[in-house]
Amino acid sequence: MPTRPTASLLLDNPTISKTLDDLASSHTIERIWTRDHTLWKSSPTEIDNRLGWLTVLDHMQDGLTELRSFAKAAREARITDVVLLGMGGSSLGPEVLRCTFGSAKGFPKLWVLDSTVPGWVRQVTKAIQPARTLFLVASKSGGTIEVMSLFAHFWELVRRTKGNRGGAQFVAITDPGTGLEQLARERGFWRTFTNQPDIGGRYSVLSYFGLVPAALLGLDVGKLLSRALTMRESCRNTSSPKDNPGAALGGMMAAMAMAGRDKVTLLTSPALNSFGLWVEQLLAESTGKEGTGIVPVAGEPLASPTAYGADRLFVALRLKGDRNAALDRSIIALQRAGHPVFRLNLADRYDLGGEFFRWEFATAVAGHALGIHPFDQPNVQESKDNTARVLKDVETQGRFPSLPMLTPKQALTQLLEQAAPNRYLAMLAYTTPSPQLDASIRALRKAVMLRHHIATTAGYGPRYLHSTGQLHKGGPNSGLFLEFVDGMKPDVPVPEKFYSFGTLAQAQAVGDLQSLQTHQRPAVRIALGPNPVRTIRSLIAMLTPAKAGRRKPAAKKRPLPKRRTHR
Numbered sequence: 362m363p364t365r366p367t368a369s370l371l372l373d374n375p376t377i378s379k380t381l382d383d384l385a386s387s388h389t390i391e392r393i394w395t396r397d398h399t400l401w402k403s404s405p406t407e408i409d410n411r412l413g414w415l416t417v418l419d420h421m422q423d424g425l426t427e428l429r430s431f432a433k434a435a436r437e438a439r440i441t442d443v444v445l446l447g448m449g450g451s452s453l454g455p456e457v458l459r460c461t462f463g464s465a466k467g468f469p470k471l472w473v474l475d476s477t478v479p480g481w482v483r484q485v486t487k488a489i490q491p492a493r494t495l496f497l498v499a500s501k502s503g504g505t506i507e508v509m510s511l512f513a514h515f516w517e518l519v520r521r522t523k524g525n526r527g528g529a530q531f532v533a534i535t536d537p538g539t540g541l542e543q544l545a546r547e548r549g550f551w552r553t554f555t556n557q558p559d560i561g562g563r564y565s566v567l568s569y570f571g572l573v574p575a576a577l578l579g580l581d582v583g584k585l586l587s588r589a590l591t592m593r594e595s596c597r598n599t600s601s602p603k604d605n606p607g608a609a610l611g612g613m614m615a616a617m618a619m620a621g622r623d624k625v626t627l628l629t630s631p632a633l634n635s636f637g638l639w640v641e642q643l644l645a646e647s648t649g650k651e652g653t654g655i656v657p658v659a660g661e662p663l664a665s666p667t668a669y670g671a672d673r674l675f676v677a678l679r680l681k682g683d684r685n686a687a688l689d690r691s692i693i694a695l696q697r698a699g700h701p702v703f704r705l706n707l708a709d710r711y712d713l714g715g716e717f718f719r720w721e722f723a724t725a726v727a728g729h730a731l732g733i734h735p736f737d738q739p740n741v742q743e744s745k746d747n748t749a750r751v752l753k754d755v756e757t758q759g760r761f762p763s764l765p766m767l768t769p770k771q772a773l774t775q776l777l778e779q780a781a782p783n784r785y786l787a788m789l790a791y792t793t794p795s796p797q798l799d800a801s802i803r804a805l806r807k808a809v810m811l812r813h814h815i816a817t818t819a820g821y822g823p824r825y826l827h828s829t830g831q832l833h834k835g836g837p838n839s840g841l842f843l844e845f846v847d848g849m850k851p852d853v854p855v856p857e858k859f860y861s862f863g864t865l866a867q868a869q870a871v872g873d874l875q876s877l878q879t880h881q882r883p884a885v886r887i888a889l890g891p892n893p894v895r896t897i898r899s900l901i902a903m904l905t906p907a908k909a910g911r912r913k914p915a916a917k918k919r920p921l922p923k924r925r926t927h928r
């Protein structure tokens with residue numbers, strides 16, 4: 362069953378109705394399906410060769426047998442682990458599938474490695490059995506620096522491992538004619554999945570980029586595709602924007618953004634938590650340009666309605682049968698307080714297939730309504746160029762450019778002095794994730810929400826460069842950027858390169874900071890020091906008012922207070 366919006370009341374809001382009417386009178390839905398590039402821009406550049414996601418499902422259905430037999434062969438080869446090396450659109454869809462479904466019984470464990478931070482690279486390297494691991498090298502362009510550096514590292518690891526099967530342990534997913542395709546041929550990769558070239562990275566989850574990892578996880582790929590197909594047909598055959606599941610969502614997000622509610626805040630059932638990682642890259646990279654855009658807010662801790670400003674639109678994804686009590690309470694409280702909440706109901710996890718397509722369609726619709734080009738990423742290149750320049754300086758001068766050194770507390774204070782309604786704080790963490798670190802970042806987000814009532818986002822670097830990075834620099838100038846950078850020790854060399862992973866990660870952090878500052882975006886950098894969790898906790902303490910002197914315990918025994926509900 363397709364999932365349906367259940368927030369028709371919200372769609373009757375006059376601002377949204379007006380946008381939906383405009384979409385109807387400009388025949389937006391029909392024109393998407395006839396691939397009319399003038400819907401977005403007068404020139405077809407990077408539009409007419411970026412609409413393959415509308416039809417890729419048919420090709421993937423034809424390729425189902427091939428995908429299944431590939432996954433079967435991987436199982437029969439007794440592969441224990443699959444490590445996906447990719448960035449942005451090539452990694453975040455698989456990461457969502459991994460987090461949402463996990464590996465089916467008897468299928469290998471999937472690792473998605475989209476970082477150059479040495480600690481993270483080392484963690485994955487240590488966790489796998491190199492001789493029994495399959496490496497998926499996933500890159501549309503086939504030349505992304507992170508992916509190629511990671512490939513060099515794991516190629517070397519395999520080469521040094523007793524009993525290795527060389528190139529047979531590697532699989533490429535890429536466009537036709539790329540350097541990666543050639544490399545795969547030269548090094549004797551097990552196989553190459555050649556993707557349709559008319560799909561941009563962030564729209565590629567329902568192509569080989571998402572479905573090869575899905576098959577390796579042991580998912581029922583046919584079922585995932587059939588949910589996507591049902592949604593696609595609803596998005597194709599329903600001409601009224603209000604009833605069209607993708608156009609309704611896209612029109613609503615654009616209308617609300619134009620009316621000042623540009624922070625699309627995802628609330629999800631626990632099992633769907635990771636979905637925000639994929640939505641972030643899709644929405645931010647597609648709409649965050651020309652000084653406008655939608656700011657996706659994912660993974661933010663739930664808070665009471667007063668913690669949120671009037672710049673929010675909430676979208677709740679509710680999975681039937683999940684632990685939904687906290688989510689349901691929040692939805693009710695937010696609605697009662699007058700915040701707009703749009704609800705999407707998923708009958709089971711496979712409905713994610715439909716959601717992927719719905720959000721892709723919605724993003725294309727929102728792009729039209731906002732008057733921007735939803736398929737290019739003009740500001741992503743800047744940070745890459747800055748990284749390359751910083752690396753060059755390191756090579757020639759042997760050091761990084763000097764940056765102002767503030768203590769963590771000074772840096773955060775300086776940044777938060779600029780907190781004001783409609784702004785958001787983006788935390789950009791160049792470090793290795795851990796449950797403790799994730800928890801401390803979430804707690805810091807909550808402290809900022811409660812104290813300053815602004816939206817907060819968080820992303821690991823360099824991952825976010827290929828996701829929200831475009832919006833940070835090209836979108837509305839409302840972000841405050843807090844870079845956390847760890848010491849990158851011990852470092853890991855990149856074979857045959859003058860730079861190590863640590864140098865590359867540092868250069869990416871510095872390069873992006875410079876890009877942000879060039880765009881007059883307030884941005885500061887904090888050294889995480891030897892104990893990142895402790896550093897972040899000190900910032901939380903700074904924002905959290907000290908508890909007033911505790912009362913002495915009462916002499917008389919009082920009845921127990923009612924149980925408080927924590928959010």
Ligand SMILES: O=P(O)(O)OC[C@H]1O[C@H](O)[C@H](O)[C@@H](O)[C@@H]1O
Binds near residue numbers: 450508
């Ligand atoms: O798949 P690749 O060519 O390696 O590209 C990875 C990523 O690179 C850039 O950041 C693009 O803006 C993303 O949309 C893309 O997903």
